[in-house]
Amino acid sequence: MTDAAPHLIVRNVSKRFGATTVLDRVDLTIRRGELVTLLGPSGCGKTTLLRAIAGLAQPDAGQVELAGREITRVPPHRRNVGVVFQNYALFPHLTVAGNVAFGLKVRGRPKAEIDAEVERALALVKLAHLAKRRISALSGGQQQRVALARAIAVGPDVLLFDEALSALDRKLREEMQVELRRLLQELRATAIFVTHDQDEALTMSDRVAVMNRGRIEQLAGPRELYSRPASLFALNFVGLSTRIAGTVVGSRDGKVQVDTKVGRLAAIGTFQTGSPVVVAARPEHLRPTATPDANAVSGRVRSVVFQGSRTLVDVDAGAGESLLAELSGRDAAMPRAGQDIRLAWPIAETFAFPAEPHP
Amino acid sequence: MTDVAISAPSPAASADRERLSAIGFALPSFLILACVFALPLALLLGVSVIGPDGLTLTHYRRLLGTPYYLGVIWNSLRLGLLTTLITFAVSYPASFALARARGAVRSILLATLFLPLAASVIVKAFAWTILLRSDGVVNQFLMAIGVIEDPIRMIFTETALVVGSVNIFLPFMILPIFAVVAQLDPRLPEAAATLGASPLVTFFRVIVPLTLPGIIAGVALVFSLSVSAYVVPTLLIGEKYPTLSTTIAKAYLLAREPGFGAAAGVVLLAIAILVVALSARLAREQA
Numbered sequence: 001m002t003d004a005a006p007h008l009i010v011r012n013v014s015k016r017f018g019a020t021t022v023l024d025r026v027d028l029t030i031r032r033g034e035l036v037t038l039l040g041p042s043g044c045g046k047t048t049l050l051r052a053i054a055g056l057a058q059p060d061a062g063q064v065e066l067a068g069r070e071i072t073r074v075p076p077h078r079r080n081v082g083v084v085f086q087n088y089a090l091f092p093h094l095t096v097a098g099n100v101a102f103g104l105k106v107r108g109r110p111k112a113e114i115d116a117e118v119e120r121a122l123a124l125v126k127l128a129h130l131a132k133r134r135i136s137a138l139s140g141g142q143q144q145r146v147a148l149a150r151a152i153a154v155g156p157d158v159l160l161f162d163e164a165l166s167a168l169d170r171k172l173r174e175e176m177q178v179e180l181r182r183l184l185q186e187l188r189a190t191a192i193f194v195t196h197d198q199d200e201a202l203t204m205s206d207r208v209a210v211m212n213r214g215r216i217e218q219l220a221g222p223r224e225l226y227s228r229p230a231s232l233f234a235l236n237f238v239g240l241s242t243r244i245a246g247t248v249v250g251s252r253d254g255k256v257q258v259d260t261k262v263g264r265l266a267a268i269g270t271f272q273t274g275s276p277v278v279v280a281a282r283p284e285h286l287r288p289t290a291t292p293d294a295n296a297v298s299g300r301v302r303s304v305v306f307q308g309s310r311t312l313v314d315v316d317a318g319a320g321e322s323l324l325a326e327l328s329g330r331d332a333a334m335p336r337a338g339q340d341i342r343l344a345w346p347i348a349e350t351f352a353f354p355a356e357p358h359p
Numbered sequence: 360m361t362d363v364a365i366s367a368p369s370p371a372a373s374a375d376r377e378r379l380s381a382i383g384f385a386l387p388s389f390l391i392l393a394c395v396f397a398l399p400l401a402l403l404l405g406v407s408v409i410g411p412d413g414l415t416l417t418h419y420r421r422l423l424g425t426p427y428y429l430g431v432i433w434n435s436l437r438l439g440l441l442t443t444l445i446t447f448a449v450s451y452p453a454s455f456a457l458a459r460a461r462g463a464v465r466s467i468l469l470a471t472l473f474l475p476l477a478a479s480v481i482v483k484a485f486a487w488t489i490l491l492r493s494d495g496v497v498n499q500f501l502m503a504i505g506v507i508e509d510p511i512r513m514i515f516t517e518t519a520l521v522v523g524s525v526n527i528f529l530p531f532m533i534l535p536i537f538a539v540v541a542q543l544d545p546r547l548p549e550a551a552a553t554l555g556a557s558p559l560v561t562f563f564r565v566i567v568p569l570t571l572p573g574i575i576a577g578v579a580l581v582f583s584l585s586v587s588a589y590v591v592p593t594l595l596i597g598e599k600y601p602t603l604s605t606t607i608a609k610a611y612l613l614a615r616e617p618g619f620g621a622a623a624g625v626v627l628l629a630i631a632i633l634v635v636a637l638s639a640r641l642a643r644e645q646a
Contacts, residue, residue, distance in 0.1 A: 054553055055552070055553070056549050056552070056553070075552070076549070076552040076553050077551075077552045077553070077554075077555050077556055077557050077558075077560075077561075078555075079553075080555070081553055082553070082554075083549075083550065083553040085546050085549075085550060087544075087546065089544060089546035089547055089549065089550035090550075091547060091550075091551075091565060091569075092569070093565075093568045093569055102551070102554050102556070102564075103554035103555050103556075106551075106554060106555045106556040106557075106560050106564070107555050150554065151553075151554075154554060154555060160553075
C-alpha cells in the first residue's frame, strides 16, 4: 500500500522562538500512504513540526518537500495539505456542507463537482444526513468528522492531525482511532498525527516518531518502539516498565553486567565498565517463576491492580527500587499485597540505557 | 435553571416556568420603557397628526413636499451616512489592532477610547470649534510649518461637522466590533489558509462574515446617533446646515409649532428605525 519513493521529506529543519529551540535539525521522511505519528510531551516540538509542514510556521533553517515539490517558502494556501485542528476550527457561519465545500469553492471548482465531492466526503465520515446542519448543532464527535471530511474533500497530498482526537471522550476516541485508521488506509492517504497519547500513536500509525526537546529520538514501528526503545525517554514515554539504576561492571558479547542496589543484573547493551546506566524491562516479561538466563529480584508486593484482562503488580524491591509485573488472569495464584515474591525476567528482554539526568 | 429542573421533571412544565421567569425579569425594564418611551412616542405621533380641525397630514405634507425640508432630511441622512461610513472605515482595522494588543498597550488604547465618553458632547464639540477656528490650533500649526499662508476656513464647514461627528461617535463603532473581533478564533484563518484560501479570500469569506454582527451593531448605533445628532451640527456648522434635529428644536422652541416638530421627530425616528431594522435583518440572514 505504500510506495517506496519518499512523499514528504523534512530535511534538517530548525525553528527557534526567542531563546528556545523548538525544532533542532529534524529529519523525517515519509512514504506515500504511510501513517506516521509524532509523539511526545507538550513542548517537544511536535506541533511546530506539523505547522512547519502545513506552512503555518516558517522554519529558520532546513527544507520541506511534499510530493516532489520543495515547499519550504510556499504559503499554506498553495501547499495542498489537509489539516484537522485540535478544536476542529470549523467555520461557525457555514453549514456542515458549507464547511466541507470551502476548500473546493476557493479552488474555483464547478458547482456540480463541488456538490459531488461534498457528498462523497460526508458519506465517508457517515454524516451525509447532517449536511444542512449548523456546526453549533453538532456533538464533538460529529464536529470531528466534519473537520475530517473538510480536510479530505480537497484531495490533499498529506493529511495533518493536530491532537485531533484529544477533545473526544475516551470511548469515542478509541472508536475513532480504529475507524480513522481504516478510513485513511482505504483512501491510501498519507497522514501525520500529532499526539501526546501513546495508545493513539500505537493504534493509528505505521511508524511513530518519538520527539523530545525538538528532536526525533526514535522513529520506528509501534511494535519495535515498544519492544526495542532506543532511549530511556522512548522507554518511559511508551508503555510501562521496571527501571533500576546501576553501574556497569562488565561487558561482553553485547551484554552487560550491572551492579544495582537489588543485586547484579544482566542486560542487552554495550557500555564501558563504570558507566552509570538504567536497567529496564517491560512488565509482561516479569514472572513469579524462575527461568534460566533470567534476572531475578525479590521483594514485597506493594499493590495489586486489577485492570480486566491484566493485573498490574507493584513490588517494593527495597533500597527505593520497584518492580512492575503484568500478570494475566491465567497466571495461577495471584499475589496479594504484603506478600513476599520473587520475580524473574529473561535477559534477552532486559535493556540498559545510559542514565539521563531527567526522568 | 437547576432548581427548575429538579423541582419540575416534566420538560413542558419547566419550559413554562422558564418563560414565566423570563417575563418576570423583563417586566421592570418593560414598565420603565413603556412609561418613558412608548407613552411619549404615542403622544408624539398623536400631536403630529392632530390639527385644530381634527386629524391632518399637513405637517407631513409640509415636510415631505417642500424642497427646503427635503433638503433638511437629506442633510440629516448625509451626516448620518458620512459619519457611519468614515467611522466604520477607521474602526474596523482599529478593532483588529485593539484585539491583537496585549497588556498595558491594550489597556491604554481602551482607556483612550472610553475616557472621552465621560466628557459631555457639548464639551467635545466646543473643543473642536476651538481647534478649527481661524486662529485655532490647527490653522496656527499649518501656518507655522508653512503649508498655508492665510488661515483656511474650517469651522462651520461640512468637513468640520463630519470630523467632529466621527470623533464623538467613534467609540460606539469600535466597541461592538472589537467585542466580536476579540472572540475570533485565530485557528479559523489558519484553517482557511490550509484549505487553499489566500489571505484576501480568507478575509472576505471568513473574517468579514464572522465579524458582521459587530459591524451591524456598530453601524446601527453610530447611524442612529449621528442622524439625530443635535449638539454637533449646532456647534460645528450652525444655521446653514439645518438637520431634522435642529428643525425639531426650532419648531418647539422658536416657532411654537409642536405639531410640525412632532412630525419631524416621527420622520427622524422612522429613518433611524428603518436603518436599524435593515441592519438587524442583515444580521439575521447571516446568523
